[in-house]
Amino acid sequence: MAHITFDQVQISYPGKDEPFVAVDGFDAEIEEGEFVTIVGASGCGKSSVLLAADGLLPISGGEIRLQDKKITKPGPDRGVVFQDASLMPWRTILANVAFGLEMQGVDKATRLEKARHFVELVGLAGREDNHPHQLSGGMRQRVGIARALAMDPAVLLMDEPFGALDAQTRELMASELLRIWDLDRKTVLFVTHGIDEAVFLADRVLVMGGSPSRVVEVMEIDLPRPRDAAVRASEAFGKYRTHLADLLFGATTTAPVAP
Amino acid sequence: MTQDVQELPRTTPPRVQRAQVTRKRRPWLPKVRARFVLGSVIVVLALWQLAGQTGVVDVMFTSTPSAILRAGIDMIESGELWANAQVTLFEYFIGLVLAVVVGVPVGMLMGWKLRLRQTFEPALVALYVTPSLALLPLVVLALGIGTASKIAMVFIEAVITIAVNAMAGIRETDPKLVQAARAFCANDRAVFGKVLFPSALPTIMAGLRLGAGRGVIAVIVAELYGGTEGVGLLISTYGQNFSIAPLLFLTLVVAIFGYAVSSLLRAIGTATTSWKR
Numbered sequence: 001m002a003h004i005t006f007d008q009v010q011i012s013y014p015g016k017d018e019p020f021v022a023v024d025g026f027d028a029e030i031e032e033g034e035f036v037t038i039v040g041a042s043g044c045g046k047s048s049v050l051l052a053a054d055g056l057l058p059i060s061g062g063e064i065r066l067q068d069k070k071i072t073k074p075g076p077d078r079g080v081v082f083q084d085a086s087l088m089p090w091r092t093i094l095a096n097v098a099f100g101l102e103m104q105g106v107d108k109a110t111r112l113e114k115a116r117h118f119v120e121l122v123g124l125a126g127r128e129d130n131h132p133h134q135l136s137g138g139m140r141q142r143v144g145i146a147r148a149l150a151m152d153p154a155v156l157l158m159d160e161p162f163g164a165l166d167a168q169t170r171e172l173m174a175s176e177l178l179r180i181w182d183l184d185r186k187t188v189l190f191v192t193h194g195i196d197e198a199v200f201l202a203d204r205v206l207v208m209g210g211s212p213s214r215v216v217e218v219m220e221i222d223l224p225r226p227r228d229a230a231v232r233a234s235e236a237f238g239k240y241r242t243h244l245a246d247l248l249f250g251a252t253t254t255a256p257v258a259p
Numbered sequence: 260m261t262q263d264v265q266e267l268p269r270t271t272p273p274r275v276q277r278a279q280v281t282r283k284r285r286p287w288l289p290k291v292r293a294r295f296v297l298g299s300v301i302v303v304l305a306l307w308q309l310a311g312q313t314g315v316v317d318v319m320f321t322s323t324p325s326a327i328l329r330a331g332i333d334m335i336e337s338g339e340l341w342a343n344a345q346v347t348l349f350e351y352f353i354g355l356v357l358a359v360v361v362g363v364p365v366g367m368l369m370g371w372k373l374r375l376r377q378t379f380e381p382a383l384v385a386l387y388v389t390p391s392l393a394l395l396p397l398v399v400l401a402l403g404i405g406t407a408s409k410i411a412m413v414f415i416e417a418v419i420t421i422a423v424n425a426m427a428g429i430r431e432t433d434p435k436l437v438q439a440a441r442a443f444c445a446n447d448r449a450v451f452g453k454v455l456f457p458s459a460l461p462t463i464m465a466g467l468r469l470g471a472g473r474g475v476i477a478v479i480v481a482e483l484y485g486g487t488e489g490v491g492l493l494i495s496t497y498g499q500n501f502s503i504a505p506l507l508f509l510t511l512v513v514a515i516f517g518y519a520v521s522s523l524l525r526a527i528g529t530a531t532t533s534w535k536r
Contacts, residue, residue, distance in 0.1 A: 054442055074442050086439035090457045090534040099453075100443040131534045151443070 002029035003067060003187045004053065004155060010061030010212075011048045019060065022048060024212035026062070033185045037198040040208030041248060046191045047083075049208075050159050053189060054080050066155065076104055079148030081158040085140040087132040093119060093143050094128040100151040111150075118146040121180060138169040145177070156181075158190040162197065174200055175229060182226055195248070199223075199240045200232060207247050217247060322504040327511070330504035339493070340512070347490040350406055351478045354413025358470055362418040363463060366425025371455060376426070383426075386419045392480055404485040409478055416477035417470035424466025428459025464528030468521055475517040 009026040012019040022045040030036050040046045051057040053064055055073040064071045066078070074080075079100070087096045094115050101111035119128055122142040124135075132140055141161055148156055162170045174197055181188060192198050198205050202221045209216040221240060223231055231237055289297060304324045310316045311323035318326075334340040369376045369383070395412060402408040432455050440454045482491020490509055497506040 056438060056442055074444050076444055080439075080442040082435065082439055082442075084435060086433075086435045088436060088439075088454065088457070090460075090532070099440070102453075103440075103444045103449060133534075147443070 001068065003032040003034070004028075004030040004189065005065040005068075006049070006053075006062070007065065008062035009049065009052065009059050009064060011045060011052060011057065012060040021060075021212040023214065024061075025214045026208075028206055028215055028218075030187060030189060032187055035181065035188045035190065035201055035203045036206060037190045037192055037202040037204075038206045038208060039192055039195065039198045039244065039248065040213060042193055044208045044213040046193075046208050046213075047159050050157050050189060050191045051080075053155075054078050054157050056080075076100070076151050077153050078155045078157055079151050079153035081141070081144045081148045081156070081161045083160040083163050085132070085137075085144040085161075087140055087143055087147075089132050092129050092131060093124060093135070096132065096143055097146045097150050099147060104151065115146070115150055118150045119143075121149070121183075122146045123176070136169075137165050138173055141165065141173060142176070145180070149180070154187060156186050156188045156190075158188065160191050160193065163193065170194070170197065171229065171232075177201065178225075178227060195241055195244045196232065199237060199244065200227065205240075205244065207244065209247070219244065318503075319501070320503060322507055326504040327508045330502075331508040331512075334505060334508065340490075340509075343488055343490050343493050344512075346406070346488045347409075347478055347482065350409040350481075350489070351413055351474060354410040354478065355417055355471060355474050357410070358414045358417035358421055358474070359467060361414075362421030362466075362470070363425050366422035366466070367429050367451075367456070367459065367463075369422070370426040370429025370459070371451060380426075383419065383422060387423050391415045391419070392477065395481060395484055398481075399485065404487070409481045409486070409489070412477040412481040413474040417474040420470040420473055421463075421466045424469065425459065425463050428462030428466070429455050431462065432458040461528065461532045464524065464531065468524040468528065471520050471524055472517055475513065475520065479513055 006026050006028040009023060010021060011023040011026075012021040014020075026049060028036075038046045038049065048057055052059045053071060055071050055075070088099070091099070094112060097118055098111040098115035101114060106114070116128060119125060122145055124139060124142055124146070127135065127139070132143070135143065144161065148158075162173045165173060178201065188201075190198075190201055199221055205219040205221060206215050207217040207219065208214065219240065223234070223236060223240075307321070308324050311318045311321060311326075331340075369379055392412070394415065395408075398408050398411050398415070402411055436454050436458065437450055440450050445453065478489075479491040479494070482489035483495045484491075486492050490513060494506055494509045497503075497509070
């Protein structure tokens with residue numbers, strides 16, 4: 001049984017005259033412990049699919065199931081990391097990380113102790129009492145990841161978490177994410193528009209396309225784990241990368257041929 | 260060439276020393292900004308005094324700083340100031356506290372609940388742009404010329420500003436933060452208490468400051484209009500007797516009071532929102 005099942009999911013937005021259907025017939029099965037990335041052109045509804053999987057966005061058709069239970073609202077079994085980190089500026093780093101536990105009714109001493117552990121895990125030891133504005137974009141995103149992990153969810157839902165970071169920080173964060181993920185290999189659904197990132201992180205890449213959009217291709221990424229930055233230079237990586245670019249931007253034959 | 264080199268050290272040290280001397284703090288002098296503020300006040304007061312004494316302007320209307328000071332000391336020594344200020348302060352603080360107790364929750368609820376906002380926003384906005392001091396005759400008719408009508412005027416003036424700002428504060432909350440809280444299973448109460456309220460707090464505090472300022476104006480104007488005691492009544496009485504010095508002294512006292520309240524609220528606001536850059 002798949003861990004997460006998307007069954008003919010349809011997502012629509014209220015339009016002027018009739019609802020605008022952004023996603024239709026989205027089918028996917030995510031296995032337990034699998035790292036799946038979703039790529040697609042911007043505006044194709046990939047973030048909507050992810051938010052729907054947390055129950056933050058209602059779907060207009062089909063079903064999303066987590067181990068056979070229909071998803072209708074957020075739950076502690078899913079942790080979300082948002083594109084802009086979405087940290088509360090008035091809370092310290094530690095209090096931000098402890099937020100999910102606080103909502104679960106975990107007592108203060110326990111939740112702060114747990115939060116401290118996850119702040120350390122994401123490499124921010126010593127910054128517990130800082131406020132978000134004192135941190136760089138990459139650090140803030142680390143806090144976002146710690147906040148999601150602190151609830152010990154079965155599934156990690158990540159909505160373009162590194163999209164706003166510079167290229168260098170982005171690569172670093174991807175490696176960091178794999179390091180952390182490798183510790184207990186949760187099921188991860190990771191939305192991105194970065195081709196490199198999609199291949200580097202994933203066991204499988206779901207490519208979204210069409211209008212309304214759906215999964216147009218599923219790519220198995222057969223690269224050895226643990227992966228480090230050197231993987232990016234391998235021939236296999238390059239092949240996956242080129243194929244993905246072809247799918248997303250059309251055939252590369254129009255591009256200048258390398259000498 | 261060697262002479263040139265030797266000359267250099269002899270000429271440079273005095274220059275360095277002089278720079279150090281001018282930079283040295285003289286503790287009996289206030290800081291630069293305070294020096295300018297103080298300086299401008301002193302110059303204005305001196306010119307005022309001079310203009311009055313030399314008869315350049317009619318003391319009948321302008322009085323002089325020294326006369327104002329004397330009138331003030333008289334009023335303080337006779338107990339006249341404190342007896343009336345007590346009344347005014349009482350009216351002011353009761354009115355303001357009521358305005359906070361009512362305005363903050365009502366404003367926040369209106370910011371939070373769409374239906375409530377749709378129902379009450381037109382009325383609130385209408386009151387916000389109405390010069391509510393114009394309601395004074397009506398309030399006096401309803402509540403008499405005693406303490407109650409003054410408290411009511413402070414309340415009316417302050418509560419609308421406070422409510423409008425509380426509403427704006429809630430509405431300005433980043434929807435992404437609300438979404439994030441929901442993702443971590445926050446219920447309505449938690450969203451309100453842990454996201455909307457802390458996010459709105461700086462704007463709420465700004466509303467309190469504005470409301471407190473409008474309240475000072477309201478209580479004085481209400482007392483000017485009619486009553487049996489209070490600083491406003493004193494001002495009106497002295498005005499009718501053409502006693503300009505005590506009138507200006509009282510006006511100054513009110514201004515300083517309003518400034519102090521506003522500064523205090525600003526300090527509290529800054530302290531409670533230290534997370535803001």
